[in-house]
Amino acid sequence: MLYIFAGFKKALFLIFHLNAEILEIIRLSLLVSMVATGMAIAIGLPLGSIIALKRFRWRKLVIALINTTMGLPPVVVGLMVSLFLFRNGPLGFLGWLYTAKGMILAQVIIATPIITGLCLASVQSVDPKLYQQVIALGANRWQALLIVFKEIKLSLLAAIVAGFGSIISEVGAVMMVGGNIKGQTRVLTTATVLETNMGNFDVAIALGLILFLLSFMVNAALTLIQQKKYD
Amino acid sequence: MMLRTDCIRWLILNYKSKEIALRKKLAVSLLVFLLGVSQALSFSFAGENKTIILATTTSVQDTGLLDLLVAGFQKKSGYTVKAIAVGTGQAMQLGQNGEADILWVHSPADERQFVKEGYGTARTTFMHNDFVVLGPKNDPAKIKGVKNIAEGFRRIATAKVLFVSRGDNSGTHKKEKKLWQAAGVTPDKEYYIEIGQGMAATVNVANEKLAYCLADRSTYLSLKKLLELVILFEGDEALFNRYSLILVNPEKYPKINAAGAKEFFAYLLSEDTKNMVENYGQDKFGQPLFYWDYK
Known part of the structure; x- marks a missing residue:
């Protein structure tokens, strides 16, 4: 029991005396997760809306596929991305394996289905007549979509929160694709695994707490935006 | 229905009046996003051929x-x-x-x-x-003081005490398999568990279960402060x-x-x-x- 308290004590000390190495790990974690979330939003919101509003062949199959990929195991994504990015693999010419770019690619693959699926569901929850009527009133498609988005602002933010949460906390894919290289691809989750393996439980706890705090701050900011008009 | 159309007309007007502000906001967030991307990209371009x-x-x-x-x-x-x-x-x-x-x-x-x-x-x-054999202090398999590692492994097998193996085809795992072979025993699943993880994780699992395991001395020393396990056998040339x-x-x-x-x-x-x-x-x-x- 004692070592847990000792660990937390040391962890708090470390958090208040952040060294350059930990700061770099935090910077990279945030950078990778935020860029990946941004890209997933850029793909997921339009894609989800199109599938929700358009009628086309195989639509149900596409929706079933998206719902399935919402639960893609990150390690499988990591494995597939690694295999493609190996320098003798099909995408080897990019030179992305063991880089932040590769990690972002893997995380975009993990988060995009989540954001797409949740966006799809919330766009569908709006009365379809709204979209048609706005168009009938002379709005173009994008303006109409923006009005639909305004109606479901809350659910869209929830989708973004879910996407961000799924990748900031993810370890399997970034470990495989990034390689946990010190100063290059080491992020909070992989560093926590390494410190645990090295028996440095106090540092591991500190990294875990930092991850939790960062996640909390991002989510608190999003929640503030989300709940603004209800105050 | 009339009410609904009014509502939508209002929405559009409202949207148009806010359009410029919204565009500005969009542009700013796009800019921030692109900055992030460019930073992420430059970051690994730093030493492409180096x-x-x-x-x-x-x-x-x-x-x-x-x-x-x-x-x-x-x-x-x-x-x-x-x-x-x-x-x-x-x-x-x-x-x-x-x-x-x-x-x-x-x-x-x-x-x-x-x-x-x-x-x-x-x-x-x-x-x-070198490798060392770690085990609980009371040494239930009685391997302390045996003359060579083969005898030690045979005693672990005879006593059927829990043994934690890397099980990941690593150098240590291969070494361990060779040692079992040299001892002339095939460990039984009943007391032999393969965890498929790294050295430190293996030692930690063995420590939790008070089991035996083969570890390299460096990992043992770096974890020593947390361990209840002790070195029960060392020094055989086969453990180099x-x-x-x-x-x-x-x-x-x-x-x-x-x-x-x-x-x-x-x-x-x-x-x-x-x-x-x-x-x-x-x-x-x-x-x-x-x-x-x-x-």
């Missing part, structure tokens, strides 16, 4: 020696080293597929095979430490753990960074490295974790 991939073993990373040597070389040479710490089995597979430029591994028989098949050139043994460097043959795969690997190879065999290896662990454990044997 990158060396080293495939090595978890035991080297977990002790912290790897970080030290890589940092020293990067500073001196301007190369960026991507050190991937996996088991020796996976490290050699990466080399065989041309996905690594240089290997730092410890499984001599496989290494010789690797070079013989033409996947590697210049194999050099350069440092060593030799680390080698192998250059992956660039003739097989043109994408291999042969020049960089060669420079790193030379650095790892240099006098500087020798000093770092010989002093590594002195301050923390009162004894070195690795011994140098390259002349």
